[in-house]
Amino acid sequence: MIEAKNVNFYYGDFHALKDINMTMETNTVTAFIGPSGCGKSTFLRLFNRMNDLIPGTRLEGQCLIDGEDIYAKSLRVDDLRKRVGMVFQKPNPFPKSIFENVAYGLRVNGVKDRAFIAQRVEESLRGAALWDEVKDKLKKSAFELSGGQQQRLCIARALAVSPSILLMDEPASALDPISTSKVEELIHSLKKDYTIVIVTHNMQQAARVSDKTGFFMLGELVEYNDTKKMFLNPDKVQTQNYITGRFG
Amino acid sequence: MMSKKTSQNIAFWVFRILGLVVVAILFWILGFIIYHGAGVINWKFLTTAPTDGMTGGGIFPAIVGTFCLIVGSMVVAFPLGVMSAIYTTEYAGNGKLVRFIRIMTNNLGSIPSIIFGLFGMALFVNALGFGDSIIAGSFTLGLLVLPLVIRTTEEALKAIPDSFRTGSLALGATKLQTIRRVILPMAFPNITTGLILSIGRVSGETAPILFTVAAYFLPKLPTSIYDQVMALPYHLYVIATSGTDLEATRPIAYGTALVLIIIVLLMNLLASFLRRHFGKKVKTN
Ligand SMILES: Nc1ncnc2c1ncn2[C@@H]1O[C@H](COP(=O)(O)OP(=O)(O)OP(=O)(O)O)[C@@H](O)[C@H]1O
Ligand SMILES: [Mg+2]
Numbered sequence: 001m002i003e004a005k006n007v008n009f010y011y012g013d014f015h016a017l018k019d020i021n022m023t024m025e026t027n028t029v030t031a032f033i034g035p036s037g038c039g040k041s042t043f044l045r046l047f048n049r050m051n052d053l054i055p056g057t058r059l060e061g062q063c064l065i066d067g068e069d070i071y072a073k074s075l076r077v078d079d080l081r082k083r084v085g086m087v088f089q090k091p092n093p094f095p096k097s098i099f100e101n102v103a104y105g106l107r108v109n110g111v112k113d114r115a116f117i118a119q120r121v122e123e124s125l126r127g128a129a130l131w132d133e134v135k136d137k138l139k140k141s142a143f144e145l146s147g148g149q150q151q152r153l154c155i156a157r158a159l160a161v162s163p164s165i166l167l168m169d170e171p172a173s174a175l176d177p178i179s180t181s182k183v184e185e186l187i188h189s190l191k192k193d194y195t196i197v198i199v200t201h202n203m204q205q206a207a208r209v210s211d212k213t214g215f216f217m218l219g220e221l222v223e224y225n226d227t228k229k230m231f232l233n234p235d236k237v238q239t240q241n242y243i244t245g246r247f248g
Numbered sequence: 249m250m251s252k253k254t255s256q257n258i259a260f261w262v263f264r265i266l267g268l269v270v271v272a273i274l275f276w277i278l279g280f281i282i283y284h285g286a287g288v289i290n291w292k293f294l295t296t297a298p299t300d301g302m303t304g305g306g307i308f309p310a311i312v313g314t315f316c317l318i319v320g321s322m323v324v325a326f327p328l329g330v331m332s333a334i335y336t337t338e339y340a341g342n343g344k345l346v347r348f349i350r351i352m353t354n355n356l357g358s359i360p361s362i363i364f365g366l367f368g369m370a371l372f373v374n375a376l377g378f379g380d381s382i383i384a385g386s387f388t389l390g391l392l393v394l395p396l397v398i399r400t401t402e403e404a405l406k407a408i409p410d411s412f413r414t415g416s417l418a419l420g421a422t423k424l425q426t427i428r429r430v431i432l433p434m435a436f437p438n439i440t441t442g443l444i445l446s447i448g449r450v451s452g453e454t455a456p457i458l459f460t461v462a463a464y465f466l467p468k469l470p471t472s473i474y475d476q477v478m479a480l481p482y483h484l485y486v487i488a489t490s491g492t493d494l495e496a497t498r499p500i501a502y503g504t505a506l507v508l509i510i511i512v513l514l515m516n517l518l519a520s521f522l523r524r525h526f527g528k529k530v531k532t533n
Pocket of ligand 2: 040041042169199
């Protein structure tokens with residue numbers, strides 16, 4: 001379970017997230033939608049503390065994962081990031097072989113057992129629905145894969161360290177329709193093992209993959225509801241306008 | 249009044265001629281040295297010591313000495329330069345201290361090399377008691393090229409997109425792991441280019457080795473880092489200005505110059521080849 005309690009976030013003087021309260025249940029898919037610059041990525045990055053890398057930022061309020069304050073002093077950021085995986089908008093595989101890309105998270109974890117690594121690599125690639133396409137060329141450079149395959153490789157890479165949560169920031173926006181639908185199917189199948197949060201600009205995609213949807217505007221969480229209700233009969237008029245505007 | 253077109257044409261030709269003049273001078277120098285020096289270069293010249301008051305024999309000890317100084321100065325400058333570049337680009341952010349360090353390294357790079365020679369003599373030869381030695385010369389040359397190593401390494405690191413850093417950190421890698429396993433391997437070709445450029449620089453410098461290592465005449469090869477050595481640029485200076493019989497040593501001087509030029513040119517060619525070769529590779533990803 002992921003919780004945000006009275007979260008305010010600042011880039012210097014800029015108030016990017018305003019008093020957000022939100023709870024995301026385990027083994028659900030939550031979609032964040034909203035106009036560009038409304039703070040979706042900023043909010044998402046709070047949960048694996050990637051915002052820590054940006055100088056001059058400040059967080060107020062609490063972010064909890066299974067009840068634990070992930071900004072507590074005693075918590076190690078690299079441990080948190082092993083539990084909370086992230087997939088980026090643009091596929092960013094390392095200039096290494098396909099195998100080494102997936103093994104990377106294990107290796108930096110100090111895992112040395114070759115057989116275990118090989119097994120985890122296969123499981124992760126299967127989990128990311130990429131195994132059949134790459135099983136004969138694991139030693140090839142990851143750059144030889146297509147964009148869609150690279151993105152699924154990045155998902156496999158994130159799965160390899162056995163996180164419980166997957167954060168995805170517009171994971172399909174750089175992909176063609178076929179690759180996109182593959183990634184969407186993948187999200188479906190991952191749901192039983194992972195808690196997934198996905199940012200998307202594609203309303204149909206949010207409607208297809210998510211259980212709940214949060215609509216953000218100007219740093220505020222305007223509405224957070226079951227996806228069905230959100231798209232059929234939202235509580236707020238801004239949500240209605242945004243969704244229909246995008247569809248129409 | 250001239251028409252606009254004509255004046256532009258004239259300007260164009262002036263620039264073109266000036267450009268050609270520069271190239272012509274360069275080739276003239278090269279051709280001159282090849283013309284006078286190529287004749288003396290043979291296997292014996294490259295593998296024997298000078299004889300007959302340096303009017304005969306070869307330049308082997310100077311080649312060996314220059315080689316020792318290249319290796320020594322790189323051992324000094326490379327780890328130090330790469331580590332400080334890692335610090336300034338990956339760790340230090342953009343605070344006052346880093347800007348200060350950057351300005352100082354740039355200043356260090358514009359100090360005349362004779363000053364490095366004097367400093368090296370004061371510090372390494374005298375204060376630290378190394379005497380005239382390979383180690384004193386290596387430290388002096390190492391300091392001289394440190395700014396170059398730092399700058400090329402910084403540029404190599406900055407050329408790597410942040411998405412690789414965030415990708416690695418997001419998998420739970422520490423910053424150090426990210427640098428060691430992802431960033432440095434990617435930056436390696438460009439860092440190597442900097443290394444090779446520094447080798448070119450080191451092999452041609454005379455002033456820094458003048459008071460710290462270079463021997464006037466020392467046919468014996470060094471056996472430890474506390475020995476003096478001959479070195480190509482200084483040897484050239486010696487036989488061109490203070491030999492016993494300047495006329496007789498002239499061909500040897502040109503031969504030495506040619507060997508030196510070939511080493512420096514090869515290093516620069518290798519560097520630009522590497523840069524182009526790997527530059528392409530990184531772009532296609
Ligand atoms: N590194 C940063 N420094 C300063 N301001 C930032 C930074 N990153 C984002 N912002 C600002 O914070 C606000 C929210 O940005 P964010 O990237 O979270 O939006 P988003 O909803 O993900 O937008 P998009 O749909 O375009 O990805 C924007 O106004 C943006 O300008
Ligand atoms: Mg975004």
